[in-house]
Amino acid sequence: MTSPATRAAELRELISRHSRAYFVHDDPVIPDADYDALVSELRELERRHPEVGASERARVGAPASAVFSPVRHAEAMLSLDNVFDVDELRSWSERVERGLDTASTLTFVVEPKIDGLALSITYRGGQLVQAATRGDGRVGEDVTDNVRTIANVPHRLSMTTGAVEIRGEVFLAKADFERLNEAQRAAGARVFANPRNAAAGSLRQKDPAVSASRPLSFLAYQLVDLDHTLSLTTHHQTLAQLASWGFLVAPEAHVVEGVSDMLARSSWFERHRHDFSYEIDGAVIKVDDLSRRASLGSTSRAPRWAIARKFPPEERTTRLLRIEVSIGRTGRATPYAVLEPVLVAGSRVAMATLHNADQVREKDVRPGDLVIVRKAGDVIPEVVGAVVVDGEARAPAWRFPLTCPECGGALRRREDESDTYCINPACPAQQMQKIVHFASRGALDIEGLGEQRVAQLLNEGLLRDVADLFTLDREVVARLEGFGELSATALVGAIDAAKSAPLSRILIGLGIRHVGPVAARELARRFGTYDAMARAPLEELESLEGIGPIIAQAVYEYARDDESRQRMAQMSQAGVAMSEPGLDEAPDATLAGRAVVITGAIEGYSREAAVAAVVSRGGSSPGSVSAKTFCVVVGDAPGASKVDKARRAGVPMIPGPAFEELLATGTWSATLE
Ligand code: IVH
Numbered sequence: 297m298t299s300p301a302t303r304a305a306e307l308r309e310l311i312s313r314h315s316r317a318y319f320v321h322d323d324p325v326i327p328d329a330d331y332d333a334l335v336s337e338l339r340e341l342e343r344r345h346p347e348v349g350a351s352e353r354a355r356v357g358a359p360a361s362a363v364f365s366p367v368r369h370a371e372a373m374l375s376l377d378n379v380f381d382v383d384e385l386r387s388w389s390e391r392v393e394r395g396l397d398t399a400s401t402l403t404f405v406v407e408p409k410i411d412g413l414a415l416s417i418t419y420r421g422g423q424l425v426q427a428a429t430r431g432d433g434r435v436g437e438d439v440t441d442n443v444r445t446i447a448n449v450p451h452r453l454s455m456t457t458g459a460v461e462i463r464g465e466v467f468l469a470k471a472d473f474e475r476l477n478e479a480q481r482a483a484g485a486r487v488f489a490n491p492r493n494a495a496a497g498s499l500r501q502k503d504p505a506v507s508a509s510r511p512l513s514f515l516a517y518q519l520v521d522l523d524h525t526l527s528l529t530t531h532h533q534t535l536a537q538l539a540s541w542g543f544l545v546a547p548e549a550h551v552v553e554g555v556s557d558m559l560a561r562s563s564w565f566e567r568h569r570h571d572f573s574y575e576i577d578g579a580v581i582k583v584d585d586l587s588r589r590a591s592l593g594s595t596s597r598a599p600r601w602a603i604a605r606k607f608p609p610e611e612r613t614t615r616l617l618r619i620e621v622s623i624g625r626t627g628r629a630t631p632y633a634v635l636e637p638v639l640v641a642g643s644r645v646a647m648a649t650l651h652n653a654d655q656v657r658e659k660d661v662r663p664g665d666l667v668i669v670r671k672a673g674d675v676i677p678e679v680v681g682a683v684v685v686d687g688e689a690r691a692p693a694w695r696f697p698l699t700c701p702e703c704g705g706a707l708r709r710r711e712d713e714s715d716t717y718c719i720n721p722a723c724p725a726q727q728m729q730k731i732v733h734f735a736s737r738g739a740l741d742i743e744g745l746g747e748q749r750v751a752q753l754l755n756e757g758l759l760r761d762v763a764d765l766f767t768l769d770r771e772v773v774a775r776l777e778g779f780g781e782l783s784a785t786a787l788v789g790a791i792d793a794a795k796s797a798p799l800s801r802i803l804i805g806l807g808i809r810h811v812g813p814v815a816a817r818e819l820a821r822r823f824g825t826y827d828a829m830a831r832a833p834l835e836e837l838e839s840l841e842g843i844g845p846i847i848a849q850a851v852y853e854y855a856r857d858d859e860s861r862q863r864m865a866q867m868s869q870a871g872v873a874m875s876e877p878g879l880d881e882a883p884d885a886t887l888a889g890r891a892v893v894i895t896g897a898i899e900g901y902s903r904e905a906a907v908a909a910v911v912s913r914g915g916s917s918p919g920s921v922s923a924k925t926f927c928v929v930v931g932d933a934p935g936a937s938k939v940d941k942a943r944r945a946g947v948p949m950i951p952g953p954a955f956e957e958l959l960a961t962g963t964w965s966a967t968l969e
Pocket residue numbers: 373374375376407408409410411412413414464465517518580599602604
């Protein structure tokens with residue numbers, strides 16, 4: 297057992313090391329959540345074992361560096377205390393009420409907590425004269441020249457007297473961060489782990505020209521009236537004043553009356569955390585009335601009138617046990633990390649994708665490393681990078697296998713692509729995934745034919761290719777383990793029914809490269825039968841609407857490939873129709889020219905099938921809501937941003953079950969809200 301004193305020393309050393317990495321080098325090695333856990337552990341230890349002494353409470357900031365000149369802040373730049381759930385937030389509001397000794401309803405402003413870095417900009421007589429980082433809260437770094445290059449920072453304010461300090465957050469919007477990393481990658485430079493690091497690295501550049509080339513933004517949330525020339529009495533007035541000077545202020549900042557609305561609004565931010573154009577890691581709740589703020593005052597670290605409600609971490613560290621490779625239906629070999637299971641954003645993560653060989657090399661993660669795992673929204677978990685402690689022994693860099701783990705055949709990387717493929721068309725893993733895709737909802741929708749059953753049928757030697765499905769013998773299937781008369785009849789019946797599936801669905805199911813639902817629909821509509829399509833010369837394929845040269849070439853080659861010719865002949869012999877019905881009739885125009893946005897799951901439809909259903913009626917199904925959207929179909933677990941946007945734009949929202957009605961009639965009889 298480690299003694300409390302030893303552990304306290306250890307924790308202090310770790311905290312100070314990570315604090316330096318975070319503030320001085322802009323290069324944190326562990327996620328914030330893990331840092332917070334170290335700080336909590338130390339606080340708890342100090343509370344339970346007073347003999348270990350008390351240390352400085354957590355980080356406020358780092359000492360200023362030697363590169364930039366020091367700037368003493370006219371008024372300390374404080375940090376915020378954190379709470380992690382509604383109960384803690386309620387306790388904070390009770391402390392505020394007690395502190396004010398008032399029974400009257402409190403007004404709060406609830407704002408997003410932007411994950412950037414704090415900046416203070418001083419204006420005298422309306423002119424920008426200085427900009428400084430927070431540093432240790434008292435003394436920061438002079439970054440004036442760099443800040444002048446930030447596009448949305450006003451250089452002049454429409455007032456002539458008095459000095460003000462505008463405080464806020466420098467950040468990189470998510471899209472700008474992605475673009476910056478793409479450019480870094482293209483230039484062979486280091487990619488940034490997250491927008492916050494990228495913003496910090498970009499602001500603290502010795503050369504302002506480099507800062508200028510980085511798409512930084514500034515969001516203002518505080519005003520220090522140094523000469524007392526303004527007569528603001530509330531925070532929301534302050535925000536309005538900042539906005540009128542041309543600063544970006546959070547449009548989502550919300551004034552709320554009373555504790556229960558405040559709690560509800562902070563939870564709203566948590567639900568919508570991924571809908572912002574920039575990263576947020578919490579909500580900040582502030583007492584609105586400035587005189588009440590003054591009477592609450594501050595501790596040496598943080599104000600008593602504000603609090604940050606931090607959201608559950610979406611990044612955690614865990615051990616990378618090994619790296620494996622999975623094979624998809626196109627033969628693509630995707631490396632993935634097998635991890636010591638860890639809870640990330642509320643779900644257990646034991647595996648995470650590593651995308652491709654380049655990503656593994658770029659991230660330089662090796663078996664045995666401690667790695668950072670991220671899960672944002674409903675995105676699949678991914679490994680962000682390794683936590684490398686200087687001097688610690690590591691396994692050699694991981695090498696992409698040369699042979700397929702499933703079939704032992706060669707793995708090849710295609711020229712000009714970052715993906716590696718198993719080039720053996722007979723690879724059982726590819727075969728299995730191809731058949732699973734063929735039977736999936738978006739394609740032929742064959743009920744009861746999932747991964748397990750396909751694997752079983754392959755192992756029993758009853759299947760080799762999708763075409764074999766149509767000649768499966770019911771009696772043979774019934775004798776297989778796990779099957780019986782009933783399930784065999786159901787499966788073979790479902791396959792039989794699929795024989796009359798429209799050509800468009802078959803084209804989707806075949807998984808021809810680059811052919812998605814829209815192209816499949818167009819090809820089927822234009823040619824009517826597979827044979828007609830297969831005979832079409834390349835120029836004819838290229839001339840179709842929405843079919844570019846890449847799709848045309850892929851279709852052309854597919855139709856002439858020996859194996860596919862054999863497959864199609866076998867399917868045709870088995871009675872698969874392979875034609876598009878209703879070709880002679882006028883095209884269905886129920887939704888002609890209508891943009892129908894679909895969000896959430898709609899019963900009975902895969903995403904592809906729902907989109908295809910709209911497209912087949914002349915409509916379109918874009919991924920985002922605009923004022924031109926005809927309606928939004930709101931299924932199960934809808935995307936909050938789409939619903940919100942629809943609400944704001946006044947676009948009708950119809951419930952998932954009304955989708956069929958929409959398809960049949962082009963309108964609806966019930967809307968949500
Ligand atoms: S108010 C004295 N408002 O979070 C009050 N801070 O963890 C100071 N931050 O130092 C800050 N969004 O860098 C405030 N809407 C917001 C914020 C915000 C992000 C940052 C800021 C602060 C840190 C504390």
